[in-house]
Amino acid sequence: MRNDVILKAKDLSKTFSNESVQQHVLKNLSLEVYKGDFTVVMGNSGSGKSTLLYALSGMDRPTLGTITYYVDDDSKGTKKEEGIEISKFSNDKLAMFRRNHAGFVFQQNYLNDSMSALDNVMVSGLLRNKDRKALAEKAKKLLERVEINERDSKKFPAQLSGGQQQRVAVVRGVINSPEVLFADEPTGALNSQNTTNVLDILSELNSEGQSIVMVTHTLKAAERGSRIIYLADGVISDECDLGEYAGDYQDDENPDKEKARKRHEKLKDFLQAMGW
Amino acid sequence: MDRLLRVESLSKNGILKDISFIVYKGEMIAVMGPSGSGKSTLLYNVSGMDNADDGKVWLKDTEIVGLSEEERAKIRLKKMGFVFQQMNVLSNLNVIDNIMFPAVYANGKKREKQIREKALKLMEEFEIGDLADHMTNEVSGGQLQRACILRSIMMDPEILFADEPTGALNQRAAGTVIDTFITLNKEGATILMVTHDSKVALKCDRVLYILDGVLKGELVLGKYEHEQEEERQKKINVWLNSFGW
Amino acid sequence: MYRRMIINDLKKNRLVSAAVCIFMAISACFIGLTVLLFASLLGSVDKLMTEAKTCDFLQMHSGDMDQEELKAFAKTREDVEDMLVSSFLNMDNSIISLNGRLLTDSTQDNGFCVQNKNFDYMLGMDNEILKPEEGTVYVPVCYKNEYDLEKGQIMKVCDIEFVIGGFLRDSQMNSMMASSKRFLVNPADYMRLEQYGSTEYLIEFLIKDGYDINAFSTAYGDAGLPCNGPKITAPLIRMMNALSDGVMILVILLVSVVVLIISLICIRYIVITGMEKDRKEAGMLKALGLSGKDIKNVYILKYMLLSLAGGVAGGGAAFAVSGPLGRQMRMLYGPAGNTAGIIMVSLAGIVLTEFIILCFVRGILGKNDRLSAVEAIRDSGFIAKRKTDSLMWISVVMAAALFLMLVPLNLASTVSSGKFVSxxxxxxxxxxxxxxxxxxxxxxxxxxxxxxxxxxxxxxxxxxxxxxxxxxxxxxxxxxxxxxxxxxxxxxxxxxxxxxxxxxxxxxxxxxxxxxxxxxxxxxxxxxxxxxxxxxxxxxxxxxxxxxxxxxxxxxxxxxxxxxxxxxxxxxxxxxxxxxxxxxxxxxxxxxxxxxxxxxxxxxxxxxxxxxxxYGQTIRRIKLAAFTSILVSCLIIFIVILLFTRLKIWQEKKDIVLKKAIGVSCYHIRRDYLVQTLFYILAGILTGIVMGIVPGQMLAGKLMGMFGAAGFRFILDRRMVYLIIPFISLIVAILGVRTATREAVTIKITPEL
Incomplete structure (x- = not known):
């Protein structure tokens, strides 16, 4: 095992039972996620991408298999090397775990309509950080980074555009500096401009060291990844490493257009080979 | 060719900007574009389910945008069919009752027997005949979606609208659903379908591309022949790429 | 911050939040009223018995008696503080008339007495010890309303006339359950009356604090002392005093319990639907890392706020209403001392009620725990299970409402019918x-x-x-x-x-x-x-x-x-x-x-x-009760049906949107709801009519039996029972459904399908 493994799934299986019908969504899947990677999970509808994401992130328990995080957990005094295995955790324990180690961004931002944008971020932050003042500072800074100014931060989600809402959701996801940020089709409901904005933020965060695991079905988003994992029928079909082509992504201002083009090609070929 | 649907300068709330196009009788049109581009909104406005801010829509000779809620409902019932991504059905009815629903509603109890016969016949034709009495949660996604398609044609509508009909289905199911549409189209149905799947779009006569509420372009592919598949795929890919797809 | 969230949430769901608050208020009001009235009653009775110095032990005796024997007995006992023998001049009711009306209708043994010296005082309306002058009589206060009496009117015993000098509170015989009533006169007058009645003796003892009254009672019996008549002890007297008006309070308590149960049912429905509405948001909160308990706490804050408002409103109403309701009580027993204590107890009752409701709500919110974060976000997880629940409850409520309307109505029509003379x-x-x-x-x-x-x-x-x-x-x-x-x-x-x-x-x-x-x-x-x-x-x-x-x-x-x-x-x-x-x-x-x-x-x-x-007075009272009951029942029908239908619509939102898309007109959607619900409404009305007649008759029969009416049967006002009342109920119910379905019209067809 590489020494920068941050999350490891082994023999992961997830079956959904609906009265008489049984659906095997994940079948004996094993996977390692590395620190600092922008891991992208792709696959056709019904391949189990989202299910894999929810299992990895502790949102749901797998039917079989183990999921181990290699992170420091101060509350337990666990050191990285030991690993924390979460597949059997109770709902409450998982909640606790997610609070401390995982951040989320969904396709639908699920912001609370009754709170301002800033408050939405604060709610998440307060789970880990009791220092209100410091937290507010951090939140405001992060919001500024994603171009939500002070005035907008006090507005309710309904008063913000779809793109702005999603950017707030991203901030909410990272306010607690989680070891891993999980994103499920984060740009799915956005138009092209907003998609670019959100992806830029994710890329920026990743370049600063944030590990990201993202499920997507658009090429544009997948391109941002350093490692593409392709799922088909509940198992990993293949992987594609884009790390060598990492760099600036904005087509117009990209000084190294060649890199971008090559990355685009490699990904396209890979996906075509996968039958996407 | 007969003009079936004419859309003129349709605008809605910043989501649709001045869109105009025509659908001819017997065509199968795909509407593509990135998420959030307004494709679905276009569908809902063209069909009268939503009320556009500006512009006009003619179904044959009837202008829809200016009509009242109740009048548009009547037109939807008698002249339009709908298939949605989420395979929306009435959960407390079984499969065949769902298929029969719009027809029964429109005609009352009197002709229920005939309607049932028609529904059963259609179900047999499209190979879901033995699912008639199942409850909707007992059948697979693909089967359910096919049932929804049958529901949409029970009233012999002038035009069929489909919003990402394969979006929630796996490869195989998606395939059968698309085949169903193609069969119907061959039998003369006019279909306007929103999709993000280029493999679906390539089977259509024409493809429209919507980006940020604006109709960016149109690709004419002509009637689908199986042999042309690869060629059409290439053509559509190039065309899509030009939009940054 | 959570505060803002809650306030916004309340603003968004105005109707539903108001409904919850109202139910909480009504529950608080009824239970608060019960506690308040009961505490007041007990307080009043206590005060009266203290100031009147009620005896601890009373033995009634008719016939010969040796006072010396009694005195000797008392001396031997260390637990006896004081003793007296009082004379009660029992009169034939037919020779007594109050303001022209003979007392022949009276169920009581009416008689005369004079004021006692040491204890067992007959008190006036200010709880003063009365000392009537010659020619003056003091009448037991319970007769004031019954015979419509005022000071200065005339009481006649055979030919002897007395002027009513005022009214008295008899701590021992105040209650209508005590079968005797004492009229207070001057000793001289008492002597003049002796020839008209028969003398009975009240042998009374005061027992020192700390000694067992029952032990004394046994000892008295064993001593072979005069005992030709019933005996009673202070605790029993107290109980009888409390019970007579306590019956009314018992009725209010029963209504309170029913109201509380109905409130809990409706609140449960509202909370579950609310949770269903917020399911995805709650799921997000779970994803963020809030545990099920945390989420519960966030929601419970909202309900605590509502219960505070409800408790205050309900409590206020209870205090306001207790004034008029307690008037009769206060007249009979005097004002209650210890007002502060009574208020405290009542507040405690109100707080307890709200606490019970909140615990109940908390239990419901706990259903959230079942869902994992993923299930909450996805469509597969559902909190509410059965869908026909709401329709069944509508039937139940209709039946209950009809019952509440018909029983007083039937009673009124029976009593005012000519056949009632039988x-x-x-x-x-x-x-x-x-x-x-x-x-x-x-x-x-x-x-x-x-x-x-x-x-x-x-x-x-x-x-x-x-x-x-x-x-x-x-x-x-x-x-x-x-x-x-x-x-x-x-x-x-x-x-x-x-x-x-x-x-x-x-x-x-x-x-x-x-x-x-x-x-x-x-x-x-x-x-x-x-x-x-x-x-x-x-x-x-x-x-x-x-x-x-x-x-x-x-x-x-x-x-x-x-x-x-x-x-x-x-x-x-x-x-x-x-x-x-x-x-x-x-x-x-x-x-x-x-x-x-x-x-x-x-x-x-x-x-x-x-x-x-x-019977005019009685009939009018019953008719008033019937009329009020009809109004209240109609209100209940309207509110509950409106509520349940709205909730049902929300539950079936997806189906409604689909139908609209297909082209079903709003008119038909609304009509379908009406038709669906109509069956259950009618079933409820039918059941209610049957219940109003059959069990209702049994209930009324038992009540009337106590007064001597055997084999009591309702004499129905057919038009009202079979036509008018059901018709009104139906209209109100339909109104409720129609009002609720108005919202269905506004549901938009959106791409969120």
């Missing part, structure tokens, strides 16, 4: 003449009766004369029987068992009388119509709610049967039916003219007027 121990007639309180009633009655027999316009008439005979039953002597003599076949009344007396030697008893004497048809009793005892066989049992429900009937020929040898007639009644076509009003006016010579002694009324005069 419960009054008398047959149906058009007109009645009352002859009372005049010299030589026997002669006057005979004269009038003969005149009637000569009047061609009279179809039939019957002269009934009532006297009080001593009787001996099953070895028990000296039972007073209020007996009506005459020909009972002219205006026959319904018998529960047996038949009316047709000849000498036969006697019929009212139900309560028969119960009291523990005898039945076929038994014999000894009747003293003259000095000699005559054996009478019981030939039948009938319903009678007049005169305390305890009466008897024997046969005698009206003209020849009543001779001077017999005891005095107390009163006479002549029942009359005119020939059809006769003008009743004119006839009555004419005869009224003839009777002017007799002054006030002869009254003639048509039965309708009579019933109204006697």
């Amino acid at each position: 419960y009054m121990g008398v047959g149906q007639s058009q007109i009645r003449m009352d002859i009372r309180q005049c010299d030589d009633i026997k002669r006057v009655s005979k004269d009038i009766y003969e005149k009637l027999r000569r009047d061609a316009r009279v179809e039939r008439s019957a002269l009934m004369q009532t006297m009080s005979y001593r009787a001996s039953v099953n070895g028990e002597e000296n039972v007073e029987l209020l007996t009506e003599e005459g020909n009972h076949t002219v205006f026959p009344l319904k018998f529960i068992s047996g038949r009316e007396p047709l000849a000498e030697g036969e006697i019929a008893l009212s139900m309560l009388m028969a119960q009291e004497l523990s005898c039945d048809t076929g038994d014999t009793i000894l009747l003293y119509r003259s000095e000699k005892a005559e054996s009478y066989t019981i030939c039948g049992i009938y319903s009678d709610i007049t005169n305390g429900g305890k009466t008897a009937k024997i046969y005698s020929d009206p003209l020849s049967g009543i001779t001077d040898e017999r005891p005095d007639v107390i009163w006479s009644i002549i029942y009359i039916d005119l020939k059809s076509g006769e003008d009743m009003t004119a006839w009555i006016n004419e005869y009224q003219g003839y009777f002017n010579e007799y002054g006030n002694s002869v009254k003639i009324v048509d039965i309708a007027q009579y019933m109204d005069g006697t």
Whole structure:
């Protein structure tokens, strides 16, 4: 095992039972996620991408298999090397775990309509950080980074555009500096401009060291990844490493257009080979 | 060719900007574009389910945008069919009752027997005949979606609208659903379908591309022949790429 | 910050939040009222008994008694603090009249006494110790409203007149459950009255603190001291005092419990639907890392706020309403001391109610824990399970509402119906003449009766004369029987068992009388119509709610049967039916003219007027209750149906959107809801009607049985019961559904399908 493994799934299986019908969504899947990677999970509808994401992130328990995080957990005094295995955790324990180690961004931002944008971020932050003042500072800074100014931060989600809402959701996801940020089709409901904005933020965060695991079905988003994992029928079909082509992504201002083009090609070929 | 649907300068709330196009009788049109581009909104406005801010829509000779809620409902019932991504059905009815629903509603109890016969016949034709009495949660996604398609044609509508009909289905199911549409189209149905799947779009006569509420372009592919598949795929890919797809 | 979230949430869901708050308020109001009234009652009773220095032990005794014996006994006991023997002059009710009205209807043993010296004081309305002057009498306060009395009016005992100097509170006999009532007079007056009544003794003891009253009671019994009568101890007195008004409080308590249950049901529905609405948001919160408990706490804050508002509103209402409701109580027992304590207890009751509701809500919110974060976000997880629940509850509520409306209504229609007289121990007639309180009633009655027999316009008439005979039953002597003599076949009344007396030697008893004497048809009793005892066989049992429900009937020929040898007639009644076509009003006016010579002694009324005069007050009260009940029930129907239908619509939002997309018109969508719900509404109405008649009758029957009406049956106002009330309920229910479905119209078809 590489020494920068941050999350490891082994023999992961997830079956959904609906009265008489049984659906095997994940079948004996094993996977390692590395620190600092922008891991992208792709696959056709019904391949189990989202299910894999929810299992990895502790949102749901797998039917079989183990999921181990290699992170420091101060509350337990666990050191990285030991690993924390979460597949059997109770709902409450998982909640606790997610609070401390995982951040989320969904396709639908699920912001609370009754709170301002800033408050939405604060709610998440307060789970880990009791220092209100410091937290507010951090939140405001992060919001500024994603171009939500002070005035907008006090507005309710309904008063913000779809793109702005999603950017707030991203901030909410990272306010607690989680070891891993999980994103499920984060740009799915956005138009092209907003998609670019959100992806830029994710890329920026990743370049600063944030590990990201993202499920997507658009090429544009997948391109941002350093490692593409392709799922088909509940198992990993293949992987594609884009790390060598990492760099600036904005087509117009990209000084190294060649890199971008090559990355685009490699990904396209890979996906075509996968039958996407 | 007969003009079936004419859309003129349709605008809605910043989501649709001045869109105009025509659908001819017997065509199968795909509407593509990135998420959030307004494709679905276009569908809902063209069909009268939503009320556009500006512009006009003619179904044959009837202008829809200016009509009242109740009048548009009547037109939807008698002249339009709908298939949605989420395979929306009435959960407390079984499969065949769902298929029969719009027809029964429109005609009352009197002709229920005939309607049932028609529904059963259609179900047999499209190979879901033995699912008639199942409850909707007992059948697979693909089967359910096919049932929804049958529901949409029970009233012999002038035009069929489909919003990402394969979006929630796996490869195989998606395939059968698309085949169903193609069969119907061959039998003369006019279909306007929103999709993000280029493999679906390539089977259509024409493809429209919507980006940020604006109709960016149109690709004419002509009637689908199986042999042309690869060629059409290439053509559509190039065309899509030009939009940054 | 959570505060802002909650306030915004409340603003968004105004109707539903208001509904929850209202239910919380109503529950708080009813329970608070119950506690408040009960605490006040107990407080009042306590204060009264303290200030009146009620005795700890009371032994009633009639017959000879040796006071020295008692004093000696008291001296030997170390637990006796004080002792007294009080005289109670028991009077025949028929010789007492209050403001012109005879006390014959009274169920109590009414008598006179003088103020005691050391304890057991009769207190005035300011709880002062009364000292009546000569010629003045103080009347037990419970009679004030019953006989419509005021200071200064006249009380007559035979020919002796007293002026009512005021009203008294008798800590020992205040309760209507105590079967005696004491009137307070000056000692001189007491002596003058002695010849008219029979003396009973009240032997009373005060026991020192810390000593067991029951031990004393046993000791007294063992000592062979005078005990010809019932005995009672202070705790029992207290209980009787509390119970009499306690019945009303019990009723309010019962209603409170029902209200609380209904509230909990509705709140449960609202909370679950609310949770379903917020499911995805809650799922997001879970994803963020909030545990199920954390999320519960966030939501419970909202409900705590609502329960605070509800508790305050409900509590305020309870305090406001308790004023008028407690008036009767305060009049009987005086003001309660310790107001602060009472308020505290009431507040505690209100707080407890809200606490119960909140715990209940918390339990419901716990359902959230079932779902993992993923299930909450996805569509697969559902909190609410059954969908036909709401429809069933609508049926239940309709049935309950109909029941609440119909029972008082049926009671009112029964009592105000002409046929009701059959419960009054008398047959149906058009007109009645009352002859009372005049010299030589026997002669006057005979004269009038003969005149009637000569009047061609009279179809039939019957002269009934009532006297009080001593009787001996099953070895028990000296039972007073209020007996009506005459020909009972002219205006026959319904018998529960047996038949009316047709000849000498036969006697019929009212139900309560028969119960009291523990005898039945076929038994014999000894009747003293003259000095000699005559054996009478019981030939039948009938319903009678007049005169305390305890009466008897024997046969005698009206003209020849009543001779001077017999005891005095107390009163006479002549029942009359005119020939059809006769003008009743004119006839009555004419005869009224003839009777002017007799002054006030002869009254003639048509039965309708009579019933109204006697029961008018009661009937009006019942009708008011019925009317109020109808209003409240309609309100309940409207609110509950509106609520449940709205919730149902929200649950079925997806289906509604699909239908709209397909082209189903709003009109049809709304109509479908109406049709769906209509079945359950009608089922509920039907059930309610049946319940209002069958179990309702049983309930009313039990109540009326206590007053002597046997075999009570509703006399239904058919139009109201089968037509008008169901129709009104239906309209209100439909209104509720229609109002609720208006929202269905506004649901938009959006790409979120």
